[in-house]
Amino acid sequence: MKTFIKVTEVWIPDKERTQLEFGSGLYGGLTDFKVDSEQQKFAYNEGLPGKAWAAGHPIVLAKFEHSYFKRIAAAKNAGLTCGIAIPIFSGDFLMAVVVFLCGDDEDHAGAIEVWCNNPVLDKSLAVMDGYYGTLQYFEAVSRQISVPKGQGLAGLAWESGMPVLIDDISKADTFIRAGDAQQAGITMGIGIPVADNPGQSYIMTFLSAKATPIAKRIQIWIPDQEGKQLICQQGYSKSSNELAKIFETMAVTKGVGALGRVWLTGMPVITGNQESDYSPELDSLSSMLAIPVIEKGRLKAIVSFLF
Known part of the structure; x- marks a missing residue:
């Protein structure tokens, strides 16, 4: 793939x-x-x-x-x-x-966008920059719109301060560019708050196309109410993977495994080494990138991309 x-x-x-x-x-x-x-x-x-x-x-x-x-x-x-x-x-x-x-290349479709607000007006987000591969029309549309807080993928992430994943995004009422996404073959999107600046907000959006997905699987992990374990809040898969589904039902302890290390250190982690991956029975899952979402020095979530 x-x-x-x-x-x-x-x-x-x-x-x-x-x-x-x-x-x-x-x-x-x-x-x-x-x-x-x-x-x-x-x-x-x-x-x-x-x-x-x-x-x-x-x-x-x-x-x-x-x-x-x-x-x-x-x-x-x-x-x-x-x-x-x-x-x-x-x-x-x-x-x-x-x-x-x-x-x-000719088959390279998808998008990675940076959205930011105007700290003076603070009413909407606009695309500051992005990479769209071959999706020129979708890029043109995206660069012309503004997104209020609570609307669209970026606006929902802005309002909640948390990662937001929308599956089957071309049919989602909350996604302003749904029709354009369907035309472009975009099937999934995730929005991630990435900067911890008062008044100035930055949201990354990753939009996956069928032929060239951003990743094979994407997961959002959050601390439980007691702050003792990470649980998988949401996951997206390009194709069904039983091992990944089993993994998503497990709780992650701070310091244990790749995700536990991200929680412990606040540092993003890349794994592809079986000795350091999740657990022995899940070593065959994939290589993974895990990015922490940090606000005021505290971990709010971890987004994992499995390649």
Whole structure:
């Protein structure tokens, strides 16, 4: 199965917390690009991860050519043309930067968007930037609309301060672009609040198309009422997976397994190593990225992408 995202990386502060160094990554068959990336470091405001750190919000770099992207030659050889960087903050302090890299080809349909509000008016969200692959018409529509709080995927995530997943989104009454999504073949969407800034809100939306889904499976995990375990609030699957369904019925303890580590540390985690994946009986699930949603220094949710 082709997925919309070709490379996923986590960049973390070094011991002095003045540079970003390679944390982990999923590269598929792009071995040369992986080797090149593992040697990189990024200062504050340098390269795509450093720019997102300095900006304090997600960044979309639609084209690498003649840009501040540091790995242009390696990316070109790997067929990568676009990057999205999402900084994870706890208050003023950066925990990590998650980077998604995509490539342009004829079958590459889907969307990753950054929505933000006007802090003066504070009444609606608009697309600040996004990557839409081959969906030019859907992109044009998306860049022209504004979304009030509580409406649409981004507006619902903004109002609740929590991740929102809508399955069969082209038929959802709450999704303003439902008709356009159906025309574009978009079947699922998830909205994630990603910045912890008073007055200024940023929402990431990931929209999956049938042919090239964002991920094979997406799950939203939240702490229970006692704050002792994580439970799966919602899940989406491109295809039925019995192991994944079993996993979703389990509770996760802080510090145990990949999701438990995200809860314990506030750091995003990438797994693909059977020794560190969820539990022995579930090792065959997939490689996974887990992103924390943090507000005022507290974990509100974890979104997991299984590739």
